[in-house]
Amino acid sequence: MAEKTISAVPKGQKSQFAVPYYEISYDKFFQFGVSVDCVVFGYHENRLKILLIKRGAAPFMGMWALPGDLVYPNENIDVAAQRILRDLTGIDNLFMEQTKVYGQVDRHPAGRVITTGYYSLIDIAKHDPHASAWADGVYWMDLDEVPKLAFDHSDILKDALQILQQRVRHQPVGFELLPEKFALADLQALYEAILNESYDKANFRKRILSMNLLISLKENQKDVPHRPARLYKFDKQRYDELIAKGFSFEL
Amino acid sequence: MAEKTISAVPKGQKSQFAVPYYEISYDKFFQFGVSVDCVVFGYHENRLKILLIKRGAAPFMGMWALPGDLVYPNENIDVAAQRILRDLTGIDNLFMEQTKVYGQVDRHPAGRVITTGYYSLIDIAKHDPHASAWADGVYWMDLDEVPKLAFDHSDILKDALQILQQRVRHQPVGFELLPEKFALADLQALYEAILNESYDKANFRKRILSMNLLISLKENQKDVPHRPARLYKFDKQRYDELIAKGFSFEL
């Protein structure tokens, strides 16, 4: 396989990369808008929730939508995602991960806007979106009550949920949705809510504990009308150690 | 949680979405370039390969890079990915899947370019990139001989490989890399190349066959200096049926 030419596009067509970069025609190709849409999952009382805003301006005025915004020309997109979530919840450095890119030509009526979905998990009790600058017009909605959303946000949500369900099986991301101290039954209820399946209590307990990822606290549940359960917290340090040794989390 | 306002950005900052869309300031936000970079995996003689081009123009002239191109303003990005791969291999409708978006401000010296990685799997014997318009300057390179690539392409490749390794465990994508008819040992060698692990031959065989996803042909290997193995082909239809019933492929 000998080298012949270095054209990066079919013959006869002009390449954007094959010309010196200062000759690139900005006007033709550099007219995209880029945005980020956040799928923020929360969990409260055995129910999986999602953070939505209600649109007050065209397009899609009055419809529910995912919180999102255009990315600034000098802003990294990961940073933009963090910014949006910070404005929404008042909290920095939240766990966020890309889901997919949505690049249909006609997905935004205002022009060509490429958007990237990000999903995030937060403990509702800990982070009240009302306390932030975005407070107004922001709601936690039960996942199975979500109506058709603006733009292609219904697709973005659907994909994000699927990715969450996959991740939660293979990475201990679920712990982000719980308070720092939790009972095993809480953890189980969380998994059941996300995956909607149900597990045998004793077996679930054994499986989780056998991974040695939880630290048993010397503290019990309070204010329950029955025997209180032991509280645990997630051992992040230990998890990182195990990962380094080739361990892989599974369900 | 009562509705109060509908502002989508922090107070005092102007929202892009909260104003009528015809007022959006195109000049400020709509100046991104969008591109697609393809990570095309191939497989030949027990080695995992990747399709690279050699850049012949600035920036990064002379360096190896992933095949990619800017997306046209009126082109869906999935379509752009297919276009690039078609120009490269002469083949339409190849299996392609997004990996991640790369949105660092300074990732492209020519301006703000957001790129999306796509990965793809092809049977090298079947699709010779030399037969296409891109023929020149396109090479299959052994995965462990890949040098540092132009732009952030080394990162894109690294991420794509990781995603491939994950997918191959949970979806029968690996078959895309093999000829239509193959022996079980070939399949095993492919998995071992992708995941770099090794499996017990007899057990691998049992596991794969127990899924009932392979059709045993009445045909054997040819031109091998020992007992020829039975050839199989992948039963796509059966796979779709099983998936519909909730089956999930695993390793």
Added chain:
DNA sequence: TAACTTTTGGTAAAAATGACATTAAGTATC
């Protein structure tokens, strides 16, 4: 025909899973 190589089918021990029973430890009621 014999030696050789790889395929193919099989077996048995070990480990993981799943269903279910039992005991323990707290709260609530009288």
Added chain:
DNA sequence: GATACTTAATGTCATTTTTACCAAAAGTTA
């Protein structure tokens, strides 16, 4: 303070799945 009640926590056992390994079978080569 005794008893009932509820859920936590532990334990057992049959079943299935995984893993390691052996041996026969079927072709090729000499």
